[in-house]
Amino acid sequence: MNIEQFLEEKVRSIVKDIWGVEPDTGQLQLQQTRKDFEGDITLVAFPLLKISHKSPEETCNAIGEKLVELHPEIKGFNVIKGFLNISLTPSYWVNTFNDVLSQKDFGFKAFNQTEDPIVIEFSSPNTNKPLHLGHIRNNLLGMSISRILEKSGKRVVKVNLVNDRGVHICKSMIAWMKFGNGETPQSSGKKGDLFVGNYYVRFDKEFKVQVEKLKAEGLSEEEAKVKAPILLEAQELLRKWEAKDPETIALWEKMNGWVYKGFDQTYSDLGITFDKTYYESQTYLLGKAEVAHGLSKGVFHKKDDGSVWIDLTADGLDEKLLLRADGTSVYITQDIGTAIQRYNEYHFQEHIYVVGNEQEYHFQVLKLIMKKLGYNWSDALYHLSYGMVLLPEGKMKSREGTVVDADDLMNEMVETARDMSNELGKLDDVDTSTTNQIIRMIGLGALKYFILKVDPKKNMTFNPKESIDFNGNTGPFIQYTHARIRSVIRKANEMGIIEGKTDNNISPNEKEVTLIKLIGKFPEAVQNSASEHNPALIANYAYELAKEYNQFYHDYSILKEENASTRLFRINLSTVVANTLKNAMWLLGIDVPEMM
RNA sequence: GGUCCGGUAGCUCAGUUGGAUAGAGCAACAGCCUUCUAAGCUGUGGGUCAUGGGUUCGAAUCCCGUCCGGAUCACCA
Numbered sequence: 001m002n003i004e005q006f007l008e009e010k011v012r013s014i015v016k017d018i019w020g021v022e023p024d025t026g027q028l029q030l031q032q033t034r035k036d037f038e039g040d041i042t043l044v045a046f047p048l049l050k051i052s053h054k055s056p057e058e059t060c061n062a063i064g065e066k067l068v069e070l071h072p073e074i075k076g077f078n079v080i081k082g083f084l085n086i087s088l089t090p091s092y093w094v095n096t097f098n099d100v101l102s103q104k105d106f107g108f109k110a111f112n113q114t115e116d117p118i119v120i121e122f123s124s125p126n127t128n129k130p131l132h133l134g135h136i137r138n139n140l141l142g143m144s145i146s147r148i149l150e151k152s153g154k155r156v157v158k159v160n161l162v163n164d165r166g167v168h169i170c171k172s173m174i175a176w177m178k179f180g181n182g183e184t185p186q187s188s189g190k191k192g193d194l195f196v197g198n199y200y201v202r203f204d205k206e207f208k209v210q211v212e213k214l215k216a217e218g219l220s221e222e223e224a225k226v227k228a229p230i231l232l233e234a235q236e237l238l239r240k241w242e243a244k245d246p247e248t249i250a251l252w253e254k255m256n257g258w259v260y261k262g263f264d265q266t267y268s269d270l271g272i273t274f275d276k277t278y279y280e281s282q283t284y285l286l287g288k289a290e291v292a293h294g295l296s297k298g299v300f301h302k303k304d305d306g307s308v309w310i311d312l313t314a315d316g317l318d319e320k321l322l323l324r325a326d327g328t329s330v331y332i333t334q335d336i337g338t339a340i341q342r343y344n345e346y347h348f349q350e351h352i353y354v355v356g357n358e359q360e361y362h363f364q365v366l367k368l369i370m371k372k373l374g375y376n377w378s379d380a381l382y383h384l385s386y387g388m389v390l391l392p393e394g395k396m397k398s399r400e401g402t403v404v405d406a407d408d409l410m411n412e413m414v415e416t417a418r419d420m421s422n423e424l425g426k427l428d429d430v431d432t433s434t435t436n437q438i439i440r441m442i443g444l445g446a447l448k449y450f451i452l453k454v455d456p457k458k459n460m461t462f463n464p465k466e467s468i469d470f471n472g473n474t475g476p477f478i479q480y481t482h483a484r485i486r487s488v489i490r491k492a493n494e495m496g497i498i499e500g501k502t503d504n505n506i507s508p509n510e511k512e513v514t515l516i517k518l519i520g521k522f523p524e525a526v527q528n529s530a531s532e533h534n535p536a537l538i539a540n541y542a543y544e545l546a547k548e549y550n551q552f553y554h555d556y557s558i559l560k561e562e563n564a565s566t567r568l569f570r571i572n573l574s575t576v577v578a579n580t581l582k583n584a585m586w587l588l589g590i591d592v593p594e595m596m
Numbered sequence: 597g598g599u600c601c602g603g604u605a606g607c608u609c610a611g612u613u614g615g616a617u618a619g620a621g622c623a624a625c626a627g628c629c630u631u632c633u634a635a636g637c638u639g640u641g642g643g644u645c646a647u648g649g650g651u652u653c654g655a656a657u658c659c660c661g662u663c664c665g666g667a668u669c670a671c672c673a
Contacts, residue, residue: 025613049653082616082653083616168673321671360667361667361668388666426635453610457602458602459602459665470635540620544620553636554637
């Protein structure tokens with residue numbers, strides 16, 4: 001039970017006793033006391049004036065006096081304007097701390113096996129190019145939110161939907177056929193996704209040459225762009241693919257296979273895993289039957305050319321195409337199909353799509369269509385819409401070569417961590433493989449934290465020149481705090497200090513109380529970030545805790561403390577902070593080192 | 597043009613049911629290592645919370661208008 005809950009019921013009954021009216025929850029406003037005032041928790045009196053019919057000061061005093069009189073845990077109070085600042089006794093804090101100390105993973109809830117799961121779809125890459133910074137944000141958000149939901153007590157199923165078909169991969173295929181000379185990732189020593197991506201770029205280069213040539217022959221730009229031979233060849237390849245031409249399929253499988261090998265590497269480096277991977281080549285025909293169903297229900301209508309539409313103008317949206325005149329489906333058709341497929345498969349209580357904010361309209365339409373089709377779970381579809389990662393000069397543009405490649409970025413971060421570590425020299429006595437492990441943790445921690453500390457729905461700016469910080473509000477700062485604590489604990493063990501419960505007679509100082517309060521807020525932080533689908537809340541929490549601990553560490557000695565009870569308490573406090581930091585960082589997908 | 601999102605220190609960001617004097621980090625400057633890890637700690641400077649109104653005991657937060665930025669409104673995905 002946290003302090004707010006602890007005091008809310010006490011204040012409620014006091015108000016009822018004095019003035020005869022029971023206040024509702026909204027009228028009982030308890031909040032952390034601001035640092036400039038004395039006290040632990042503050043009751044805001046203004047909402048209660050309607051009940052008390054007294055001045056704010058009188059109301060505060062009346063409640064404060066009763067609190068002290070009735071409850072031994074309450075040490076005292078002071079009143080400033082309409083604020084009742086309440087102080088709790090040292091033993092109250094020691095007791096709550098011991099309570100936390102006795103719990104294994106404080107703040108984490110075991111998931112409920114019997115409840116329906118939450119399905120979360122994220123990553124969803126195209127197989128024509130390597131992952132970039134935008135994908136990193138998507139993957140990190142998906143992974144982190146999955147973990148947060150899981151530890152908030154939900155069952156989570158992580159799924160990926162790979163866009164492995166369409167004209168884009170055919171472009172890479174045609175370029176490889178024309179210019180590849182049988183080259184493979186192995187023979188060229190390139191990572192598979194990068195290798196295939198290069199042929200996609202090669203296609204574009206050739207395409208432009210051909211367009212210029214056609215223009216020189218007198219065609220307009222528009223004509224040239226639809227008549228370039230290499231484009232026609234790519235489209236022909238797509239038709240062959242759809243007709244299941246064996247040679248085409250074989251090449252498609254080969255090239256996608258290269259890409260997947262590359263993706264697997266990147267996912268593994270980033271620490272991303274899935275419970276299930278879907279492929280669009282297997283799902284792109286889904287949803288067509290549902291269109292027929294919708295037609296018969298009169299939800300959709302057919303135009304003269306045979307195309308099928310839904311009119312959403314009454315809902316403030318537009319008309320939306322669901323099936324082309326030639327009977328082929330569009331993206332949303334597939335999404336209708338996959339949603340139904342997944343519901344049948346998992347019976348989810350929520351289905352989260354981690355997709356950029358440029359697709360908000362799409363998901364708005366999807367949800368509405370599902371509702372109109374009569375699926376009562378349509379409200380369970382949730383678009384976790386995140387903002388773009390921008391460069392100082394704006395959007396990343398592949399044409400201008402400003403796209404920040406995921407693998408390159410990770411490598412740079414790790415190398416920066418290495419330079420910094422070498423400079424500090426703290427790992428000089430550590431063996432190479434451990435050092436490499438730690439450096440990787442730090443480099444990736446810096447990157448992940450940098451991205452996850454920002455509110456998902458906001459756009460964020462990434463400046464490649466200034467590179468990501470390792471000091472201040474960063475992942476390494478928190479990792480450092482953890483390593484520092486672990487070092488102290490190791491020394492405590494060497495000194496033979498035995499762990500045990502904290503002595504109830506000690507009286508925690510101000511910094512220690514602040515830490516106890518902060519630790520007590522971790523469960524709430526987990527629950528909030530889960531319900532908001534927002535890892536940034538965890539990041540901010542971890543930072544605040546680390547910062548607070550460092551102040552404590554600076555101001556007080558732990559192992560050299562002479563009073564054995566106090567020393568043990570400080571060691572216990574340090575252990576709990578380290579565990580909480582570790583768990584919070586785990587929720588962000590960030591590992592913490594024992595030393596750095 | 598319609599819809600949605602955003603605008604907080606020079607820069608990157610916190611600020612969650614409306615609460616006290618709006619906070620961090622970076623950058624700048626000044627301090628703190630014979631003492632448990634200085635990737636740390638302390639201090640200084642830096643703000644008409646885009647803007648104008650409204651709601652009330654009280655507004656960065658809620659409502660309306662205006663300005664600026666972004667996304668979207670495809671027989672693309």
